[in-house]
Amino acid sequence: MADSKVPFTMENVQKCVCKTCPIQGESKCVMDKKQKMMEMMKQPMQPGMMPKPEDVPGMYCAGGKATCTDLDFAKMCICASCAVWAEQKLMQGKPMGYFCRDGKAE
DSSP states (O other): OOOOSSOOOHHHHHHOOGGGOGGGTTOHHHHHHHHHHHHHHHSOOOTTOOOOGGGSSSOHHHHOSOSOSOOOTTSOOOGGGOHHHHHTTGGGSSSOSOHHHHOOOO
16 A cells, blocks of 8 residues: 555644544544543653554544544544645545545545
């Protein structure tokens, strides 16, 4: 699989709407990851230090499929409402959404 079209950066993580996505809204795994991210953000960040994509409950367009297995794909994907999706012109790539299920953008 080629490198992602979307850079995994802290700027993009902050713009990401995955944290509000109904697909992962009831996931215990995602809630646990969010808690760990909040704890990590309380610590002073070292220059150049980034969390691993699999530790972030989002940015699936950059990192690939979700590692959490308790997501509800029957719910509506909101990728098309994301600033990262628009900025990176992801409607022109593959997949066009459901990156948490289908993998990172190419």
